[in-house]
Amino acid sequence: MKIKSSYLPYFLVLPAFAYLLFFVGYPLVQALYIAFTQNGQLSLATVRKTFADPYFWEALKYTIALAGVIVPSQVGLALILALGVNRVFKGKDFTIYALTIPLTISDVAAGLIWYSMLSPSGFLNKLLLNIGIINNPIYFFGYQYRHMEFLAIVLAELWRATSIVFVIIFAGLQMISQEYIEAAEVFGADYWTRLKKIVIPLLKPSIQSALIIRTLFAMQIFGIVWILAGRDIPILAGEGFYRLTELKEYDVASIYALVIAGLSILLGALYIKFMKAEYLEVKR
Amino acid sequence: MNEETKFMLKKIAFYTFIFTVVAWIIIPIIISTLYGFSIKEDYYNPEKILPTTFTVKYVKTLLITLGALDGIKNSVIVAVMTIAISFILGIPAGYAVAKFIFPGKDTIKLSIVALRMFPIPVMAIPLVILYIRLNLIDTLFGVALAHTAMALPFVVLITSSIFAGVSKELEEAAMVFGLTRLGSFFKITLPLALPGLAAAAMFTFVMSWNEVFVASILTLSQRTLPAQILSIMAGASGGAAPDYYKFAAAFIMILPAITFIFFARKYLVTMWGITLK
Numbered sequence: 001m002k003i004k005s006s007y008l009p010y011f012l013v014l015p016a017f018a019y020l021l022f023f024v025g026y027p028l029v030q031a032l033y034i035a036f037t038q039n040g041q042l043s044l045a046t047v048r049k050t051f052a053d054p055y056f057w058e059a060l061k062y063t064i065a066l067a068g069v070i071v072p073s074q075v076g077l078a079l080i081l082a083l084g085v086n087r088v089f090k091g092k093d094f095t096i097y098a099l100t101i102p103l104t105i106s107d108v109a110a111g112l113i114w115y116s117m118l119s120p121s122g123f124l125n126k127l128l129l130n131i132g133i134i135n136n137p138i139y140f141f142g143y144q145y146r147h148m149e150f151l152a153i154v155l156a157e158l159w160r161a162t163s164i165v166f167v168i169i170f171a172g173l174q175m176i177s178q179e180y181i182e183a184a185e186v187f188g189a190d191y192w193t194r195l196k197k198i199v200i201p202l203l204k205p206s207i208q209s210a211l212i213i214r215t216l217f218a219m220q221i222f223g224i225v226w227i228l229a230g231r232d233i234p235i236l237a238g239e240g241f242y243r244l245t246e247l248k249e250y251d252v253a254s255i256y257a258l259v260i261a262g263l264s265i266l267l268g269a270l271y272i273k274f275m276k277a278e279y280l281e282v283k284r
Numbered sequence: 285m286n287e288e289t290k291f292m293l294k295k296i297a298f299y300t301f302i303f304t305v306v307a308w309i310i311i312p313i314i315i316s317t318l319y320g321f322s323i324k325e326d327y328y329n330p331e332k333i334l335p336t337t338f339t340v341k342y343v344k345t346l347l348i349t350l351g352a353l354d355g356i357k358n359s360v361i362v363a364v365m366t367i368a369i370s371f372i373l374g375i376p377a378g379y380a381v382a383k384f385i386f387p388g389k390d391t392i393k394l395s396i397v398a399l400r401m402f403p404i405p406v407m408a409i410p411l412v413i414l415y416i417r418l419n420l421i422d423t424l425f426g427v428a429l430a431h432t433a434m435a436l437p438f439v440v441l442i443t444s445s446i447f448a449g450v451s452k453e454l455e456e457a458a459m460v461f462g463l464t465r466l467g468s469f470f471k472i473t474l475p476l477a478l479p480g481l482a483a484a485a486m487f488t489f490v491m492s493w494n495e496v497f498v499a500s501i502l503t504l505s506q507r508t509l510p511a512q513i514l515s516i517m518a519g520a521s522g523g524a525a526p527d528y529y530k531f532a533a534a535f536i537m538i539l540p541a542i543t544f545i546f547f548a549r550k551y552l553v554t555m556w557g558i559t560l561k
Contacts, residue, residue: 012380013392016373016440020399023407023433030410084301091302097546098306101313104541106494108510112517112534116316119527123315126333159312220403223496223510227517237405237497244409244501257406264403 028261035254046251053252059234060259066150066225066235067218070157075211077158078165079203083195086173096170102163111227114156115141141228149229156224161217165210172206173199212267219263236260313538320535324528342532350516350529352536355509358424362499362508363492365428367485370435375481378443379469383452393441400437407433408498415502422503430502431492438491439484446480447473490544513537 038045050056085095102110117123118140125137140148176199184194222237231242240256243249319327320343322335347353380386381393411430412421420426450473458468499511507515513533517525525533 006386009380009384009386009389012376012384016377016436017392017396019373020396020433020436023411023430024399024402026414027407027410028402030413031406034410034413081305084298084305089298089302095302095306098309101309101542104490104494104544105538106496106510106541108496108514108517109494109534109537109541112513112530112537113312113316115527116319116531116534117312121328121330121527123319123333126330129330130333159309163309216401216403220405220497222405223514226514237403240405240409241497241501244412250409250413253409257403257409260403261406264401268398268401 031254031257031261034251035258038251046255050252050255055234055239056256059236059239059256062150062233063219063221063236066153066157066221067215069154070161071211071214071218073154073158074162074165074214075169075207078162078169078210079207081162081166082170082173083199086170099166100163102160103167105160107157107160107221107223108227110156110160111224114152114159115228118152118155143232146229146232149233152228153225153233156228157221160224161214165214168210168213169203169206172203176202212270216264216267219260219267313542316531316534319528319531321532322528324526327528342528343535346516346529346532346536352509352512352533355507355512356536358506359493359508359510361424362428362431363489365425366431366435366492367488369428369432370439370488371481371485373432374436374439375443377440379447379473381440381444382447396437396440400434404434404495404497408501411498412501420502422506424503424506424508427499427502427506427508428492430498431495434495434498435488435491439488442484442487443477443481446477446484449480450476486544486547490541493540509537 035046037043081099085092085099105113115122118138119125120137120139120141125134128134129137138148139145140152142149180198180202181194184198189197220237221235222241225233225235226238226241231238236256236259240253240260243256244253318335321338321340323337323339323341326332326335326337377396381389407430415421415426420429454472454476455468458472459465463471493508494510495508496510496514499508500514503511513536517530517533
């Protein structure tokens with residue numbers, strides 16, 4: 001009887017664990033096999049083919065560039081928003097509701113929404129033209145305006161995914177005990193000192209998890225780019241998608257997938273390292 | 285400048301900040317919804333910042349002629365199957381993590397989170413080959429299986445925190461009065477955990493509803509809404525739909541999501557606070 005109950009938890013966890021292991025393990029092995037063999041022989045031909053394609057390097061460059069611009073801006077913005085909203089004021093509930101709306105809006109929908117704001121006949125252009133700030137519409141879309149397309153993606157992604165960072169940081173902020181802050185107040189610390197010496201350090205774990213989760217997802221950025229820029233701005237997931245669905249090149253698509261996996265594992269290792277650090281801090 | 289004016293100025297600055305933020309989030313949604321229902325003459329008229337004549341023509345065409353209605357149906361079927369499979373697998377695991385202490389528990393928990401971080405494209409591309417072999421390609425069940433892999437870690441973590449919130453004394457009391465562990469789970473723990481589980485189900489629904497990469501790759505004729513919209517709006521070869529269809533599409537896609545968040549908003553902060561701790 002006792003032996004049976006000690007096996008019970010494993011028995012309960014096993015189905016879920018096996019399922020996940022299969023859906024991650026099998027594709028990984030399969031991707032490695034497709035990418036590194038040709039006619040059953042070990043071969044680097046596909047790797048060479050992929051690396052010789054300028055689109056691959058462009059995609060790598062743009063994926064990293066987008067993450068580099070978007071993620072730090074999101075974390076900065078979310079921190080300001082969370083600190084701003086974390087007090088008592090009229091309309092607080094509605095503000096938090098508004099800030100969480102984009103949580104459920106998909107990247108495809110967000111791309112379409114921002115297209116309506118930024119297209120040549122869109123809201124922003126019409127508004128600025130009618131006020132008289134500009135004489136000709138600002139063009140955000142089209143191959144010759146790649147820099148503007150990049151900006152449009154950044155704007156749309158900031159709008160869509162800052163809310164998840166906001167929620168993580170806001171939840172972290174609410175877990176900080178009010179006693180610390182009151183104590184600091186008693187000793188005469190002003191708002192900025194309290195922020196710098198107490199709030200930000202205690203918020204570090206939340207900021208770290210938000211930072212790394214967002215970076216991981218930024219490696220797979222797809223729908224928003226595909227809607228707003230298509231292949232004008234190549235990205236890793238987009239190129240993999242294109243190679244697979246348009247050209248039926250399973251092998252090259254697998255390399256793209258593996259590069260995304262490689263980048264993610266690298267960042268995941270970083271994540272686990274940070275999580276451990278946080279755990280020790282709590283224990284101390 | 286005396287203290288009172290300083291206070292007032294601060295207050296004005298703060299409310300301006302809040303107003304700007306709320307406007308930044310809400311205005312694009314309102315604008316794209318208005319454009320979705322405006323006639324194309326209004327949209328292309330440079331004098332008209334906001335449309336004044338409205339029509340349901342484009343939304344209707346998109347829903348019926350372009351098959352978005354089928355997309356919605358498929359999305360709902362996939363999401364419901366995803367919830368069912370991920371709950372059947374996830375609830376026992378979540379319960380085990382919440383209520384038992386056993387060797388390797390932390391490692392298992394961490395691995396489940398780590399497996400979630402595995403990028404979706406890596407999963408999706410090799411799955412195509414497996415699915416062709418298993419006759420699962422272009423089936424809604426196949427998409428649901430892949431979406432389950434995405435949602436399951438989340439379901440395990442969220443259900444474990446929900447079960448941990450149900451007090452142990454109640455279960456023990458039930459067992460003292462003669463219920464088995466399974467009986468006390470169904471009679472005591474499950475009913476108490478129900479609201480939290482409902483929130484988790486809604487979240488799983490939205491995750492599946494929004495996912496586009498897996499759905500686009502694994503299906504061709506049986507597409508979910510985002511996959512279908514993506515192929516209509518941004519054909520990889522550059523064949524894109526006219527602007528006013530894009531706005532109609534945006535409206536159709538966000539409506540259920542916004543409705544969801546209205547009902548689930550009180551759970552959101554706690555849910556994410558717990559899952560991402």
